[in-house]
Amino acid sequence: MRWPDVGFAIWHEGKLVEQWRAAGSMSDEALARRLGDVLGDAFVQNSVTVEHWSGAVHVTxxxxxxDAARSRPDHQFCYVNGRFVRDKVLTHASRSAYEDVLHGHKQPxxxxxxxxxxxxxxxxxHPTKIEVRFRDSREVHQAVRHAIENALAAPRAAAAAAAAAEEAARTPELAPAAPATAPKVAAPAWPQARMSFGDEQGGHKVSNMAGLWAPMREAAPAPVALPAQTAMQAAGAAEVAVDTPGVQWPAGDVPASYAPAAQPQPAAVSEPSPANFTPPAADTPAAAEETIWPLGRAVAQIHGVYILAENAQGMVVVDMHAAHERIVYEQLKNAVNAAEQIPSQPLLIPATFAATPEEVATAEAHGDTLQALGMEVSPFSPKTLAVRAVPATLAQGDAVELARSVLAELAQHDASTVVQRARNEILATMACHGAVRANRRLTLDEMNALLRQMEVTERSDQCNHGRPTWRQMSMKELDALFLRGR
Ligand SMILES: [Zn+2]
Incomplete structure (x- = not known):
């Protein structure tokens, strides 16, 4: 697995049991070929490229x-300077890189x-040289952790769409239902994906993408926004994808359908109207543009839980609470990281509630922490607490319910040390409260705004609990379900 340029053949009792052809010198493609041979194609399909420099440490x-995690740690391989090793520092660093996206006992x-x-x-x-000792194990731990975190952070919908478009272009008979648009889709999808998620080495460098969602945070719809407001924000979200100043299109790579001048119906983007959501004829520019959205165009909400969307590959199903929860969680984390304090919004009328003695004690002991979390909760009377401020992101939610769950969370932690991990747990709890609830009816505009946010939010492919937020069902899979084309 470290030497894709060397071919291997394994004979057992005179029979050739395994043969791995030389795939060329160490590169992304060669490595993917070799790992596919040894670990199976699924390993390659369900993994992302790691490429990261940290000081003098290079991790690839x-x-x-x-999703690819297993019940046993049997697909975890580390090489140091070309030699296979088993090392606690490397294992721990890898494990901690998955902390925010993989919960439970699953093994990455x-x-x-x-x-x-x-x-x-x-x-x-070690006599067999299977163990090593790093002079500075923290340096290596950080390098490996950041390498994996960065690789996993980029949302994957666009890359998946690009891969599918490439596949469709290679095998025209597998192209989605509207063959007339398929080549058009394939062409612009590539530059988009390359711009957002690829660099020269094919790695995922998060820092390069900051501009993509920086404006998005401002355009974020409030958790339970009014329809009119959200329609505006949906328009804002659509514009972010089209011509946000923060998004630097490589000059030669601007997809034709994104260029405002080449767009016959600018109104379709800037002012979503009912007409925008009627199924357009397969070969109109609007159709070509919508199919570029990796997570597609929302078509319906199912039982108040799932969003159904149509994209170039087929059908997308989104768990709306899980997806929104992750978006709010990432916004809260970014807010804390940027300012050490979540932007707070005072309540015009404090929300009071009958509190237990523990809740009152916790509110008093954790005043500073609550403030850092954008909250102000103080005694109103000996048995009553008043919520006077909540995080601006969560302003539309139930302040009392939020305060109660944050106090319960805080009660479990030492007042002086709300460390990163505990902090993230609290932010996740807050995000759960701020996220859109099941059975809340969403308009198509709201659903589309959520999909667009998912496409640009780090780690949005998993919810805070490590479960997937969306699934793709391709036309091929749908056709197989209905025994079409046999
Ligand atoms: Zn939740």
């Missing part, structure tokens, strides 16, 4: 997406290649 390889899969100055690693601590 592939990290499995959370990965193949990682760490290159480091030989002077900074002792390879002679």
């Amino acid at each position: 390889g592939r990290a499995g997406i959370p 899969v990965y193949a990682l290649y760490v290159e480091i100055d030989p002077a900074r690693v002792d390879v002679n601590v």
Whole structure:
């Protein structure tokens, strides 16, 4: 797995049992070929490229997406300067990189290649050289953790759409139902994906993408926004995808349908109207543009729980609460990271509630922490607490319910040390409260706004609990369900 340029053939009792052809010198493609041969194609399909420099440590390889996690840690491979090792520092770093996207006892899969100055690693601590000792294990831990975190952070819908479009272009008979538009879709989808998610090495560099969602945070719909307001925001979201100043289209790579001048119906984008959501004829520019949205165009809400959308590949189903919860969670984390304090919004009329003695004690002991979380909860009377401010992002939610669950969370932690992990747990609880609830009817505009946000929000492919937020069902899969084309 470290030497894709070397071919291997394994004979057992005179029979050739395994043969891995040389795939060329170490590169993304060669490595993917070799890992596919050894671990199976599913490993490659369900993993993303890792490519990260941290000081003098270079980490490459592939990290499995959370969906690919296994019950046993049997697909975890680490190489240091070309040699296979088992190392606690590397294992722990990898595990912690998955903390925010993979919960429970699932084991991530990965193949990682760490290159480091030989002077900074002792390879002679074990007779079979399967263990190493790093001179500075923190340096290596951080490098590996960040390498995997960055690789997993980028939302994957666009890359999946691009891969599907490429596949469709290669095999025209597999193209989606509207063959007339398929080539048009395939062409613009590539530059988009390359712009957002690829770099020269094919790695996912989060820092390069900051501009993509920086404006998005402002355009974020409030958790339970009024329809009129959200329609505006939906328009804003659509515009972000079209011509946000923060998004730098590479000059030569602007997809034709994104260029305002080449767009015969600008109104269709800037002012969503009912007409915008009637199924357009397959070959209108509007259709071509919508199919570029990786998560597609919302068509319906199912039982108040799922959003059904149509994209170029087929059908997308989104768990709306799980998806929105992740978006709010990432917004809260960004707010804390940026300002050490979540923007707070005072309530015109404080929300009071009958509190237990524990809740009153917790509110008093954790005043500073509550403030950092954008909340103000103080005693109103000996047995009553008043919520005087809530995070601006969650202003539309139930202030009392939010305060209660945050106090319950805080009660479990030491007042002085709300460390990163506990902090993230609290933010996740807050996000759950701020996220759109099941059975809330969404308009198509609201659904589309949510889909557009998912496309640009880090880690939005999993909810805060590590479950998937969306699933793709391709036309091929749908056709198979109905025994079409046999
Ligand atoms: Zn929730």
